[in-house]
Amino acid sequence: MVSKATFSNLQRSAKDLVNRSLDRHVRLAVTGLSRSGKTAFITALVDHLLQGPVHHQLPLWSVAREGRFLGAKKVPQAHFHIPSFKFEQNIKSLRADTPSWPVPTAGVSEIRLKIKYRPDSLLWRNISQTAELTLDIIDYPGEWLLDLPLLQMTYEQWSEQMAQTLTQPGRAELAKNWLNLGAQLELHGAYDELQIAQISQAYTDYLHQCKAQLGLHHIQPGRFVLPGELEGAPLLAFFPYVWGELNGQGQEDKDSAFNMLKARFEQYKEHVVKRFYQQHFVHFDRQIVLLDCLTPLNAGRQSFEDMQMAIEQIMQSFQYGQSGLLRRLFAPKIDRIVFAASKADHVTPDQHENLLALVDKIIVNGQREVAFSGIESHCIALAAVKSTQAGKVDYQGKPHAALTGRQLDTSEMISLYPGEVPADLPQAKFWQEQGFDFTNFAPPVVASNLPLPHIRMDLAIEHLLGDKLL
Ligand SMILES: Nc1nc2c(ncn2[C@@H]2O[C@H](COP(=O)(O)OP(=O)(O)OP(=O)(O)O)[C@@H](O)[C@H]2O)c(=O)[nH]1
Ligand SMILES: [Mg+2]
Structure with a gap:
């Protein structure tokens, strides 16, 4: 007969074994061009995780939906030579009585969390009722990936x-x-x-x-x-x-x-x-690339086409099939990428489908190559911090879709219809008509005990981490 102590020892070693055999650690990289929403995304993501399971509003994240998310805490980061992501400072400004957006950042930074959850897998559950995942989140400018082609060029x-x-x-x-x-x-x-x-x-x-x-x-x-x-x-x-x-x-x-x-x-x-x-890229496991398509749509053709070119260029860093330059130089290991159209709260919900279709068109060529490299990719439209309310306004006697929010520059509450997002790469006619009117909104006032409002942050978490918390 096995004694109680021996059984508990056996249980501990089995747990150690499973712990080692399962991947308990994820390095999640967040990138995008300047002002694409990286800092707001990470701040909101960390805040949702730290808020824990009580008031969560993350139904599309299976772990939360199934009641298996038990909480998260911030722990010391892995690399002390890398600047820390300024979570406390950012969340303080987002949750202030008069909220403001985080300040721009210019380099790489990281933050580490431990997520506690109830495992789904039978094998694991027989050994332990709870499990932990260490999550490193790294913020870095997408512009740094634009330098990749230089490696193949001479000065001339x-x-x-x-x-x-x-x-x-x-x-x-x-x-x-x-x-x-x-x-x-x-x-x-x-x-x-x-x-x-x-x-x-x-x-x-x-x-x-x-x-x-x-x-x-x-x-x-x-x-x-x-x-x-x-x-x-x-x-x-x-x-x-x-x-x-x-x-x-x-x-x-x-x-x-x-x-x-x-x-x-x-x-x-x-x-x-x-x-x-x-030093950085080869250690990333998961990647989210944020794309702000709306600001360039507002700014005009040259800005939009430049953004499109930059994104195509950025995607080359994820095309490391056998013949890829990166595979020859290093051994990257990202196995999943999410391409996310950020700030989706700037357009009325009926335009989300178009926004998604537009992102699809921007990344379509690169995505084929990414798939060929064996990387799973997803495309979504999200808002890290939803700053508008969608509704209807009366215009010339008819109800029209509209957004209401506090304008960033003037702090005034306004209602507007920002226009239609083209579902395809915009043609000359779109630029002639300049049919899009983008306004920056201030973040909403949110009670300290409530989660930050968002659009599909939970879907982003599901795509990025869902399979790591089974
Ligand atoms: N309405 C709305 N605006 C957003 C959202 N996320 C970001 N923004 C706006 O976009 C701006 C840039 O967001 P950041 O998160 O600082 O973007 P970033 O990519 O970290 O910018 P840099 O650090 O300058 O590269 C913010 O100041 C907001 O005006 C969002 O979810 N909704
Ligand atoms: Mg930033």
Whole structure:
């Protein structure tokens, strides 16, 4: 006969065994272009998990729906050299009496949670009534993924490509100062560090202007506008040569400006681009890519097409089939991606289907490749913090779908119909009519004991973590 103590020892070792054999740890990466809603998404996600099972409003997350979600707590993060995600600060501003959105972020940060749940699987339940999953959530700028193609380019090829982008509307005008300063650069002869620094600064200013004035995201090198911890580092003091053909001037001269620019470009590839993939990307298990399609729809054709190009580019980081560049360099392990149209509360619910169809069209080519790499992908439309109420307003005697919320700039309550989202990539007619009117809303006032209102955050959690909590 087995004694009580022996039985409990047996039970403990069986639990250890199952614990080790099951994947108890997930690194979930959250990315998207600037202002796509990454920080709001992570803050809302963590808040929902920390609120626990009592008031949850997450019916599409099977673990919560089945009553198996037992709670979550924040624990010290895995890597102390990586900045912490500022959850407390963000949630304080979102849950203030006069709520405000979290401040913009410019680099990578992480936060760790332990989720407690009741297992569904029979095997596990016979051993233990509860189980834990360690969840690391990592926030990083999607712009950093735009640098991947640099790994396959020489300085000369990159310069040529950047010279071509100057023909796009509005770019050359913004580049004037940089182009004037750079025109004085001698490629051979000993280089002047001060001159290089000045031209690099003018190039960086130009990239910032492209972002701010033209609403562009497809900007290279990505770290020039989002340097993170590299702010001010000499590694970022270079620029493409666009003042004529590069046919070897200065090559033979060790200290020439040409050799220095080329060397810094190579160092950028090695120490910035590759290092991000090696230190962070290869360790991600799950990925959500947030897409704000609505701001570019408002901003106009160039901004929209640029966003589309940037997203296609970003998707290349997830296309690591056998011949993929990434597979050859590293061994990434993301096995599931969610593409999410963010801020869906900016359009009336009847437009959600169109929004989803539009995202589908933007990612369709890349998604095929992603599937070929063996990655499961899902596409959803969500709002991390729902800031509007959908309803009807009377217009010329007829009821019309409308949204009501507090306008961000004026703090006034307004009701409006923002327009129809095209279900397909917008054609010339759409831009001529400019039928879309996007307004930023302030976050809603929410009682401290209630969860933040949202749209389909639970579906995002289900797609990202559902299978890890069986
Ligand atoms: N209405 C609404 N607005 C949102 C939502 N999420 C984000 N926003 C808006 O989008 C802005 C950017 O959101 P963030 O979460 O800071 O986006 P981010 O991607 O972290 O931005 P960066 O850190 O600058 O790259 C916010 O300040 C809000 O105005 C949402 O769910 N609903
Ligand atoms: Mg952010």
